[in-house]
Amino acid sequence: MISARHPVDNPEGWMTECCERMVEAGLPLWRVGVFIRTLHPEVFGRNFIWTEGVSGIQMGTVDFEIQTTPEFQASPLSIVFSDEVEVRGNPHGPEAERFPVLLDLRNEGATDYLALPLHFLDGTLHAMSVSTRQPGGFDPEQIAALRVIIEPLARIIEIISQRRTAEMLLDTYVGNSAGARILGGQIRRGHNDTMQAAIWLSDLRGFTALSDRLPPETVVQILNRYFDCQVTAIRGHGGEVLKFMGDGLLAVFPIDEYVGDAAHVSARVLEAARESRASVEALAFPVGDIVERFRFGVALHIGNILYGNIGGGNRLDFTCIGPAVNLAARLEKIAGKLGRTVVASEGFVKVCRHDWRELGEFPIAGFSKAQRVYGLAEETRAAVV
Template sequence: MNASELQKLLDWLIDGGRSATSPKSFMADTCERMVAAGLPLWRVGVFVRTLHPEIYGRSFIWKPGAEVQIGTVDYKVLDSPDFHNSPIIIVFQQGQEVRARADDPQSARFPIVEELRAEGVTDYIALPLYFTDGTIHASSWTTKQSGGFTDEQLAALRGLNTPLSRVIEIINWRRMAANLLDTYVGNRAGERILGGQIRRGHTETMNAAIWLSDLRGFTSLSDRVPAETVVDILNNYFDCQVAAIKKHGGEVLKYMGDGLLAVFPIDEYVGDEQQVCSHALEAAHESRASVANLNYPIGDAVERFRFGLALHVGRILYGNIGGGNRLDFTCIGPAVNLAARLEKIASQLGRTVVASEGFAGICREGWSDLGEFPVAGFSRTARVYGLVDEKSAA
């Protein structure tokens, strides 16, 4: 063991590993510094549970001379036999280290250790990573060294584990904050909030295609079925739209009961409004088909659903709005208000998808002129367009 290199590594970790610019580079730098200090590492894994509605945890795997592999697992892993027969679950649940030497018959109970032994691994140890909030995460260390890790090498790994845990916790919290913001306010808004745009009045303007949709008959539905069923229906209904919106470059800003507000940002310097509006229209077609295929068993009947969607394009004010220390990152402006009014007109006409004159003027194909309509709160009437392949259900 090289005591000098080991101390340099320890100092680097205590300083936060600041020369590493990403989680991947931090993992690679840490392992390479360990090898330079005399630790004969082969495969190193870090396993961190996260706070995410779909992802249970993330893994970082390092091997000498290879790029760090980052993976994610969803909550289905909790039902996986491989996970329940892994040393990692013991670390997670009991906070105990697990040692599995290749020459120990007891190690055969861990499939992962058997797989590694086939690669020539002679020793495996999983260590708990204790975070300051009390949660337990895990790391695993393997070697191909004849006879496995020495006592001195194991002591070095255990000694480095605490400062390593602190840095991994910081990295994890940063990512968790980004994930939570992405989940609750959207990617674009999340980036701005993390970038420091957190004060009331911090706003900017941008051009965007605006999407505002609403589930038809939601009030009646809420009165007929249990609240838990309503929530499940809403989740399925929003799934029909969100996947299409994200696929085509849009961002969901807000859920308002059964309503959904999304934007498709337009880069005014590139001049891509025609492409952006085309993408929004493609998402509308896909969402319309998905909602039409959505059915939900309620008692002896099967409920089918309809929704209304208004598409508009215009300039919006985007940023922090609210009172005191309770803010909302959202968009407002006449363009958003008009989209909301158009959605109500869609309901009156029994239409699924309608568009403003501005939107239909950019995406010219596939629209029929439905006429001019008075718009509440606006001094002028608005010309409304509907999809030619759709008849009024009124």
Template sequence: MNASELQDIIAWMIDGARSAPTPPQMMAECSERLVRAGLPIWRVGVFVRTLHPEIYGRSFFWTHGGRVETGTVDHKILDSPEFAVSPLAPVFRQGVEVRARFDDPASARFPIVEDLRAEGATDYVAVPLINTDGFVNASTWTTRQPGGFTEEQLSAIRSIAVPLARYIEIVTLRRTASLLLDTYVGNRAGEKILGGQIRRGHADTMDAAIWLSDLRGFTALSDRLPAETVVEILNLYFDCQVSAIRANGGEVLKFMGDGLLAVFPVDDYVGDEAEVCSRVLEAARESRAGVKALQFPNGDDVERFRFGVALHLGRVLYGNIGGGDRLDFTCIGPAVNLAARLEKIASRLGRTVVASERFAGICDGGWSDLGEFPVAGFSRAARVYGLHDEISAAAN
């Protein structure tokens, strides 16, 4: 093992592995440089836990002569029989190093040993990658060298683990920040916040189609069902909308109890007003079908979900609003206020989908003129439109 080259690799990692701009590229370059320095690694794995509601962790596998392969696992992995007998279990749970020499009968307690032995491996070591706060990720190192790793080579692996842990911690923190912002404020808002738009009052104007929806009868529903059941119902209900909104270019900005506010930006990149409004209407139809198919038990009966959504097109103010150091990235303006009023009108009319005159005039979706209605806070009445294919519940 060339000590000088090893130190160069460690220095390169401490400096941020600048010649490898992505984690897979960093892993490939680091592994290949270690091989050239005399470390006989055949396969390297890195396992990074994430702060994500659906994904427990990500994996990166480099194999000598091959590419870096990436993957993800969900939270169910922790309760799986495979994880219980994996060398990684004690690494994650106790932060300890685990070695499996393939000529040691005791290593047979790990089923992965037989799989790797069949591929010619002779030694395997799992090394914890410990963050500055004690949080543990893991790395695995496998060789085909006869007799396995020497003590000098194991020492080199341990020395690499330290800067590798720091690199992973930095990259993961930024990725976690991005994922959390995407999860809680949306992708577009998250990009702006990470880009430095964090001061109160810092806002932009943009043209957007506005979506404001509400679950009908939610107050009565909350009163007669256990809180846990209400949460489950809301999650099912929002699932029907969020997937349709995101698939059609929208961004969910806010959940307000049973309400949902989303925007579909209009610009040269995503398309003109007609194109954007057409996708908004498609999302509304998909959501309507999804919600209609849902049902929940209420005693001996089964109730259907009922919801309404108002669609409008206008200019909004999009940015940071709040008090002190507690801010919310959202959109405001008369256009949003009108959408909120239209949603209340939809409820009174028993309609699922209603649109403003401007939205319906741009989007050819088969609209019926439902008439003019006074709108609280606005000097003029608003003309409201509903879909031809929808019969008002109030007319039944």
């Protein structure tokens, strides 16, 4: 029934083909929905909807608050999840008054609806719904056929779900590019690549003093809010966050050397830095009678990095190293001494056309030559903290 033309890393294509083949086998499906609960810090579940005659799969996500909404509580799916039972409804019958979704389906021509539990081998419960426009609804043989295929479908859907969960968790903890490489088989220590990238290294000014005078729980809340100010801008401009180090953040913006897009990438990096600066400046965190305000510094550099698995024993980290990363780290410390928010290396300034001001030449530990450091002309020196 299921072709290998759409492997599990293409769930949309697989679901489309699966539904089409069930229709070819005699099941009068009009709409099929798969509802998967996820292991994600912000997403409670995902839904995938196939509709006959409609190109593509409609996909959506719901947050954890969905469980308390009147819409969900008045849905057949709430019963499937709470009682682990099938729920069948006739859009033209009295149950349509109980389940508003059946009224919506009736308006679209549906004649029958069935929601079934999907039991995964790990013990978790998910759901699948099917609707038809066949006059009189599903007949007994078709209902029996759906009950027969639901278990093997659950196995395949579980495989797809587990892969997507792995992708999401890797994306959350190591970044999307690193996650893709790990899933692609780059799991051995020493397995790495060299690439050119714009490097972003930042930290929060005055973090040590902040940690000393505030409760640890409050410091964690502040860090999360502070990192939000950067991560949104970094990812929105094509960057990847590799690591959080206390109050520090390391991100890279890959450069395609064959395309020669260094100028374009560096411009996006600078825009992300300016957006982050504005967000951090606007951040206000009330602590008792005091409203805490914050400043940060970020160093920007361009260079070649070694990107891959580094670690000891069976504990590895997918990160980047190299002289370019070391230089960015040194520049970030210089930014603090100069009271600047954004500083850049000479290499970054050469490809990022902007109104820069040379801040001086500084000896850098580990480098034989002093390095020229640049700042934005629009910034003035702030108090050093």
